[in-house]
Amino acid sequence: MSSDTQKTFFIETFGCQMNFHDSEKVAGSLVSQGYRQVQSVEDADLIFYNTCSIRDKAEQKVFHRLTDFKRLQKQGKQFAVIGCVAQQEGERIFERAPHVSLVAGSASYNRLPEMLVQIAHGQRATGLDDRQTEDTFETDFTARVNPHRGYITIIEGCDKFCAYCVVPYTRGRERSRTSESVLEEARKIVESGLTEVQLLGQNVNSYQDPLGKHTFASLLAEVGRVPGIRRVRFTTSHPRHFTREIVQAIDEVPTLCDHVHLPVQSGSSRVLAAMNREYTREQYLERIAWMKSARRSIAITTDIIVGFPGETEAEFEETLSLMDEVGFDGIFSFKYSPRPNTPALTMENAIPEEEKTRRLAVLNDRQKEIQRASYQRFVGQVLETMVEGARRPLGQLPGRTSQNKPLNFTLPEGAPEPPVGSYVPVRVTRAHPNSLVGEMCPVSTACVVS
Numbered sequence: 001m002s003s004d005t006q007k008t009f010f011i012e013t014f015g016c017q018m019n020f021h022d023s024e025k026v027a028g029s030l031v032s033q034g035y036r037q038v039q040s041v042e043d044a045d046l047i048f049y050n051t052c053s054i055r056d057k058a059e060q061k062v063f064h065r066l067t068d069f070k071r072l073q074k075q076g077k078q079f080a081v082i083g084c085v086a087q088q089e090g091e092r093i094f095e096r097a098p099h100v101s102l103v104a105g106s107a108s109y110n111r112l113p114e115m116l117v118q119i120a121h122g123q124r125a126t127g128l129d130d131r132q133t134e135d136t137f138e139t140d141f142t143a144r145v146n147p148h149r150g151y152i153t154i155i156e157g158c159d160k161f162c163a164y165c166v167v168p169y170t171r172g173r174e175r176s177r178t179s180e181s182v183l184e185e186a187r188k189i190v191e192s193g194l195t196e197v198q199l200l201g202q203n204v205n206s207y208q209d210p211l212g213k214h215t216f217a218s219l220l221a222e223v224g225r226v227p228g229i230r231r232v233r234f235t236t237s238h239p240r241h242f243t244r245e246i247v248q249a250i251d252e253v254p255t256l257c258d259h260v261h262l263p264v265q266s267g268s269s270r271v272l273a274a275m276n277r278e279y280t281r282e283q284y285l286e287r288i289a290w291m292k293s294a295r296r297s298i299a300i301t302t303d304i305i306v307g308f309p310g311e312t313e314a315e316f317e318e319t320l321s322l323m324d325e326v327g328f329d330g331i332f333s334f335k336y337s338p339r340p341n342t343p344a345l346t347m348e349n350a351i352p353e354e355e356k357t358r359r360l361a362v363l364n365d366r367q368k369e370i371q372r373a374s375y376q377r378f379v380g381q382v383l384e385t386m387v388e389g390a391r392r393p394l395g396q397l398p399g400r401t402s403q404n405k406p407l408n409f410t411l412p413e414g415a416p417e418p419p420v421g422s423y424v425p426v427r428v429t430r431a432h433p434n435s436l437v438g439e440m441c442p443v444s445t446a447c448v449v450s
C-alpha cells in the first residue's frame with residue numbers, strides 16, 4: 001500500500017484490444033484524479049479488474065477471482081469491477097462479492113471521476129445504465145502501455161447482434177468519434193514519439209463520422225497521411241461493411257499496413273444465416289477477391305467458430321474448404337461457447353463438447369499446413385521490420401512485419417542493437433508455421449515493397 005497520502009491503484013485486464021486500450025484510458029483518468037498507478041495488487045489501495053465475457057463461463061472465473069481478492073479487504077483495499085462481465089452481471093456482483101465497491105460497464109467510464117469520489121466516501125458506485133448513450137469515452141490522459149504502438153478507439157459498441165455474441169449487450173450501441181478528434185489523437189501519438197497507430201472498434205469499418213466528413217476508408221487514408229506516421233493498423237473489420245474503397249486506400253497509402261483481419265466465423269451460408277452474420281459464403285469470398293486483386297499483397301486473417309448449434313459435418317467441411325480457398329495468413333479459432341442473453345443459447349441441436357474439440361483440432365491442423373506452405377514464400381525476401389523488444393538471451397530480437405507477422409532476427413557481427421520502435425531491413429532465412437526468422441541487413445538495403 002502507498003506510504004504517502006497519494007492513493008494508488010492497480011489495474012488487471014482481460015479480453016480484446018479494445019478492453020486493453022480502455023484500461024489505458026481508465027488508468028489515465030485515475031492519474032488525472034491524483035491516483036498513482038502501481039504494478040502489483042499488494043502495493044495498491046484500489047484494485048481495478050477489467051473483465052471480458054466473450055467465452056468459456058467468463059463470469060464464473062471473475063467470481064472466483066473476486067473471492068481470492070476478499071482476503072485483501074482486511075488491509076483496507078477497495079475493489080472495482082469494470083468491463084463486459086461488470087455490465088453483464090451488474091448488481092449481482094455486489095451480492096456475490098460484497099467487498100466490491102464499484103461496478104461499471106464501458107459505456108459509463110466518462111463518469112469514473114464522480115464514481116471515485118463516491119467510493120472514497122465509503123459509498124458503492126455503479127455505472128450500468130448508460131448502454132444507450134451516444135457518448136464515446138475520450139480523455140486527454142491516456143496511460144499508454146505499449147512502447148511502440150498507439151491505439152485509438154474510433155467506434156465503440158456493436159449493433160450487429162450475432163446470435164452467439166454478448167458484445168451488443170455489454171458494450172452498448174454503436175457510436176463513432178468525430179474524424180477531427182481521431183486525427184488529433186493520431187497527431188498526439190506521433191508527438192509522443194510513436195510511429196505506429198492502430199484504429200480500434202468491435203467493427204472498426206462500421207465507422208460513421210458524426211461530422212459527415214469521412215468514410216472509414218477515407219479516415220484510414222487520412223490517418224496514414226499524418227506526418228510522422230509509418231504504420232497504420234485497424235481491427236476488427238466486419239465483412240458486411242467491408243468496401244472496395246478500403247482496399248483502394250491500402251493500395252494508395254503506403255503507411256497503411258498490408259493486413260486485414262476479416263472474421264468469417266463459418267464457411268457455410270446456412271450457418272452464417274443462423275448466426276445472423278448477414279453475409280453469405282459467396283459475399284465473403286467476393287471481398288477476399290477484392291483484396292487478392294489489389295496491387296499490394298495483402299495478408300488476410302480471420303476468426304472461426306466451430307460447433308455452432310446445428311452445424312453438420314458437411315457444413316463444417318464447408319469451413320475447411322473456404323480455408324483452402326482463401327489460404328488465410330492466420331486464424332483465431334474457437335469452440336462455440338454458450339453465452340447468457342444470446343439467442344443461440346436456446347437453439348436446438350447443440351454439438352457435444354467432444355465433437356467441438358475434434359472439429360477444432362481438425363481445423364487447426366489444416367490451417368497449420370496452409371501456413372507451413374505459404375510462409376515459405378518469404379524466405380529470401382528482405383522485409384521492413386519494426387523492432388518490438390530488446391534482444392533475448394538466445395540472441396534474437398523480436399520484430400514484426402507490416403503484414404503483422406512476427407519476424408525474429410539476429411544481428412550481423414558487431415552491429416549495434418537497434419532501439420525498440422525503430423524499423424530495420426531483415427532478410428528472412430527460415431519460416432515456421434506462425435513466425436519468420438531472419439538476419440538484419442545493412443540499413444541501406446531495399447525492402448520488398450508489397
Ligand code: SAH
Pocket residue numbers: 054055164165166202203236237238263265303304305334335336337338339
Ligand atoms: N466484432 C468482431 C469480433 C468480436 S469477438 C466480429 O464480428 O468479427 C472476437 C471473436 O470471438 C469473434 O470473431 C468470434 O469468432 C469469437 N466469439 C464471439 N462469441 C463467441 C462465442 N459465444 N463462442 C465462441 N466464440 C465466440
Ligand code: SF4
Pocket residue numbers: 158159160161162165166167168202203238
Ligand atoms: Fe459480436 Fe457480431 Fe458484434 Fe462481432 S459483430 S462483436 S461477433 S455481435
Ligand code: F3S
Pocket residue numbers: 014015016017018019051052053054083084166167170171
Ligand atoms: Fe471481451 Fe468485451 Fe472485448 S466481452 S472480447 S472485453 S468487447
